[in-house]
Amino acid sequence: MSTCSPLPVKQETSLQTLGTLVSPRDVPVEPKVDTVTVHAKSGNTAAKRKAAENTVIKIIQKEWEKESERLDTKKNGQYAKNPNNKNLGDKSLVQSGHAEIESNKILYIYGNALEVLARSEFYDVVEEMHLTFVRFDLIVYHPNLDKLRKFTKLKKLVLSHNYLNSFILLSKIECIHSLDQLFIYENEILNAQCLKSFVVYRFQHITEFNGFLINDHDKKVAK
Numbered sequence: 001m002s003t004c005s006p007l008p009v010k011q012e013t014s015l016q017t018l019g020t021l022v023s024p025r026d027v028p029v030e031p032k033v034d035t036v037t038v039h040a041k042s043g044n045t046a047a048k049r050k051a052a053e054n055t056v057i058k059i060i061q062k063e064w065e066k067e068s069e070r071l072d073t074k075k076n077g078q079y080a081k082n083p084n085n086k087n088l089g090d091k092s093l094v095q096s097g098h099a100e101i102e103s104n105k106i107l108y109i110y111g112n113a114l115e116v117l118a119r120s121e122f123y124d125v126v127e128e129m130h131l132t133f134v135r136f137d138l139i140v141y142h143p144n145l146d147k148l149r150k151f152t153k154l155k156k157l158v159l160s161h162n163y164l165n166s167f168i169l170l171s172k173i174e175c176i177h178s179l180d181q182l183f184i185y186e187n188e189i190l191n192a193q194c195l196k197s198f199v200v201y202r203f204q205h206i207t208e209f210n211g212f213l214i215n216d217h218d219k220k221v222a223k
Contacts, residue, residue: 060111
């Protein structure tokens with residue numbers, strides 16, 4: 001399993017933090033959820049707040065690395081043999097979460113923050129969504145998938161570090177008919193040579209996949 005590389009810092013002009021949840025085992029503070037507005041040039045307060053948010057994302061990244069290791073061990077049949085794992089079940093080790101929205105159109109979700117999908121005020125405005133350090137089986141868990149389908153203007157979905165490793169899982173989001181752009185990064189499914197053809201065949205409403213426009217030749221090959 002490869003180690004996650006640090007995420008680039010985004011240079012937003014207007015970014016609203018929807019919520020931050022930090023696992024107590026990672027930092028000695030109580031979990032908290034707050035709502036603030038961040039402006040890129042609003043002075044030291046905004047800069048400090050942004051630095052704190054980046055710190056939280058790094059915590060989520062470290063939790064994700066541990067979760068990926070756990071999932072790899074489980075897949076290899078070693079997880080159940082460890083008596084220390086007996087009472088953990090399939091509980092995710094990613095307990096921290098963070099969510100942001102940019103210009104009321106781009107929603108960023110990191111780790112344990114899928115509850116933001118219940119925010120109905122975003123259903124008719126969000127056009128782009130980034131899901132990072134979130135297990136894909138949790139994304140397509142029935143209640144969450146139902147909420148995703150309510151984002152009627154969602155055009156672009158970006159998936160990164162989701163432990164997405166099967167076509168069966170990926171096919172579960174084909175019900176989001178508003179999507180026309182799909183981007184997948186840092187997921188095992190990218191090793192499948194026929195991934196693009198699968199996307200073209202199953203997601204007939206997709207016009208762009210990982211930065212490449214879908215053309216007639218792609219559609220012919222996918223048949």
